[in-house]
Amino acid sequence: xxxNDIKTILFKQxxxxxxxxxxxxxxxxxxxxQSLNSETKSTAGDKHETGRAMLQLEREKVGxxxxxxxxxxAILCKIEVLPEHTTFQDQGRIRLGSLVFTDQANYFISxxxxxxxxxxxxxxxxxxxxxxGILLIGKxxxxxxxxxxxxxxxxxxx
Numbered sequence: 001x002x003x004n005d006i007k008t009i010l011f012k013q014x015x016x017x018x019x020x021x022x023x024x025x026x027x028x029x030x031x032x033x034q035s036l037n038s039e040t041k042s043t044a045g046d047k048h049e050t051g052r053a054m055l056q057l058e059r060e061k062v063g064x065x066x067x068x069x070x071x072x073x074a075i076l077c078k079i080e081v082l083p084e085h086t087t088f089q090d091q092g093r094i095r096l097g098s099l100v101f102t103d104q105a106n107y108f109i110s111x112x113x114x115x116x117x118x119x120x121x122x123x124x125x126x127x128x129x130x131x132x133g134i135l136l137i138g139k140x141x142x143x144x145x146x147x148x149x150x151x152x153x154x155x156x157x158x
């Protein structure tokens with residue numbers, strides 16, 4: 001299977017991860033909105049106001065989660081599964097969208113989405129701003145990094 005096919009499959013898994021998370025957040029927002037709409041002024045006014053305040057806080061928290069998911073969507077939009085504009089000097093360098101094979105593990109530089117599977121291979125979907133992502137960005141095949149006291153050699157970059 002070609003590199004671009006693997007990248008496409010892993011990219012779609014990242015999209016699915018984001019879409020599932022987005023769906024959960026939207027369901028939660030809808031539930032909060034329904035609860036706010038159904039709150040009626042009771043004779044215990046303080047209880048009513050406390051309930052509304054709690055729901056407002058929950059809505060703000062979910063709004064922050066929604067903003068985080070929107071950032072993930074923006075990152076996915078920047079990934080070129082089929083690189084068309086790679087300059088000669090960028091070829092082989094680890095960047096957003098790279099598949100990285102090391103002597104320890106395989107990585108898909110994208111978003112933090114956990115372990116992705118393709119056939120018998122596992123890939124850690126990592127963001128560029130994670131500790132290991134920061135170490136890998138800009139490196140090439142044959143270079144080594146030290147992560148958590150372990151020496152990791154980059155075997156292949158696609």
